[in-house]
Each structure stands twice: as C-alpha cells, then as structure tokens.
Amino acid sequence: MVSPILPLTLDEVELRRQGKRILGPVTYRLEGEGITIVMGPNGAGKTSLLRCMHGLERISRGRMQWRGEADQIRARQAFVFQTPILMRRSVIDCIAYPLILDGLSRREARKAAEREADMVGLKVTLSAPVNVLSGGERQKMALARALIRAPEVLFLDEPCANLDLHSTAEIERVLTGARDRGTRIVMSTHNVGQARRLADDILFLSDGRLIESGSRDAFFAGPGTPEARAHINGDLLP
Incomplete structure (x- = not known):
C-alpha cells in the first residue's frame, strides 16, 4: 500500500525575488x-x-512540509500549467512519458496512455504529433499525462x-x-x-x-x- 503524502503544511511561507515579496507569509494546511x-x-x-x-x-522563508x-x-503529485508543456513526440508518447520514466516498458506505457486518453475524452489520432492538437485537446493531453500516475x-x-x-x-x-x-x-x-x-x-x-x-x-x-x-x-x- 502506498503511503499518503498529505497533509501538506505551510508555516509562514514567503517567496521573494530580488528582495521583493511575491508571496506570503502564508500559513495553511492542505489535507482531506x-x-x-x-x-x-x-x-x-x-x-x-x-x-x-x-x-x-x-x-525564501518559513517552512513547508509534506509527509x-x-x-x-x-x-x-503532478502539475498542469495554463499553457501545456509540449514535447517533440506523438500524442500517445507524450501521455505515456511519466510511466516510461518510471521504468515501465514502452508497450505497457502506451497501453496505459490509450486508456487515459479515453478517460479524459481525447478523441484524436494518438499517433499524430502533439503540435497538431487544438488548445482544448492539448489541455486534455496534459491532464491525461498528469493523471496517468494516479497522483x-x-x-x-x-x-x-x-x-x-x-x-x-x-x-x-x-x-x-x-x-x-x-x-x-x-x-x-x-x-x-x-x-x-x-x-x-x-x-x-x-x-x-x-x-x-x-x-x-x-x-x-x-x-x-x-x-x-x-x-x-x-x-x-x-
């Protein structure tokens, strides 16, 4: 059984750039x-x-602690950006990439990617290059890639x-x-x-x-x- 990483605790967390406060201090606990x-x-x-x-x-200051x-x-954990990060790969290989990094075979990772693409409703030719996708399709691809590990x-x-x-x-x-x-x-x-x-x-x-x-x-x-x-x-x- 995989141990949980939550809760995440932020205690007086600050982020500064060139001496300017960008964030904080923030105290918060993410759980549940x-x-x-x-x-x-x-x-x-x-x-x-x-x-x-x-x-x-x-x-820059404070304390942040996962379990x-x-x-x-x-x-x-995973992160999806406002503008999805694209790689020079096919759609299916972009989605499968995290599992390949984990050591899964390309064949098994692609099978999982097909299932995840279907789960998010990505109805495109998965062998196509990722740069042909529309904005909505790119965001679905990014979601599939983020969710394939079940974060x-x-x-x-x-x-x-x-x-x-x-x-x-x-x-x-x-x-x-x-x-x-x-x-x-x-x-x-x-x-x-x-x-x-x-x-x-x-x-x-x-x-x-x-x-x-x-x-x-x-x-x-x-x-x-x-x-x-x-x-x-x-x-x-x-």
Whole structure:
C-alpha cells in the first residue's frame, strides 16, 4: 500500500525575488479530499502559491512540509500549467512519458496512455504529433499525462483560461472524475462560475497574502473582506 503524502503544511511561507515579496507569509494546511480553488486578482500570488506547494519554487522563508520521503513526494503529485508543456513526440508518447520514466516498458506505457486518453475524452489520432492538437485537446493531453500516475495531489494553474465553453465543460468533467477517484486537487481560476461549480473549499489571495479560506458555501454566502467581495461581484477596488 502506498503511503499518503498529505497533509501538506505551510508555516509562514514567503517567496521573494530580488528582495521583493511575491508571496506570503502564508500559513495553511492542505489535507482531506476534494477540490480547493485558489482565487484572487491578477498579481495576487496564485501561481506562485501553487508553484511553491509543488516544489517548483524554492521558498525564501518559513517552512513547508509534506509527509513521506522526497522521492515519494515527487512521484505522488503532478502539475498542469495554463499553457501545456509540449514535447517533440506523438500524442500517445507524450501521455505515456511519466510511466516510461518510471521504468515501465514502452508497450505497457502506451497501453496505459490509450486508456487515459479515453478517460479524459481525447478523441484524436494518438499517433499524430502533439503540435497538431487544438488548445482544448492539448489541455486534455496534459491532464491525461498528469493523471496517468494516479497522483495523490494534482495542481492546476488556470487550466481553462484559454478554452471555449465546450472544452471548459469537458475539462471540468475530467477534474470531478479525478476528484471522485481520490485525487486531491488544488486549482487556480479567475472564473467565479467555475469556482462555484467545482470548489469544495476556497483560498482567496490578495497582494501575495492568504486573506480568506473556507468552504465554498460559506465564502460565496458572505466573503469576509472587501477584496473578496469585490472580486466575486466583478467590481474594481479603489
């Protein structure tokens, strides 16, 4: 049985670049199940928070602690970027790549990739080069690649920002399915409607600080700060 890597604990975490505070201090504990939606205006620190949690950014101050050993922690989480990272491979080999890195044979990894492509609804010729995919198809490919290891935790940075309504609905279907199969999801979005549809709980950032956190229903029923109220109402802060 694989040991869990959650909870993830952030204690007074800060990220600074060239002496400027980008994020923090943030104190937070990620645990349990479901989908956490990270919200906030442009420049609030949403992407920086996700990158710190995933380990793509080295924090400047504070403490961040997963459960388990470093190799296990890396293997049990995944990250999907707003603009998917493409490799010079076919669609099926892009999806299979994490399993090949794990030592699975190319044949077995490709079989798993076919199943994952079907799971996310990627209806394309899998032998085609990945650069022929549309925006929505690329995001589905990236999701399939991230989910093929059945990660315990999946981070997503505004995965639907550049997609049409149909592609967005399909991505949301994939995410709720992954949640129901036990993957803990942390995702940033500017889309208030998407947050209402997907979130089990909300983190709201402003100026690099976590200023509100709580259940979706409580947050939307009555946000406790003027920044959050303005954001969900579509207002501009003075």
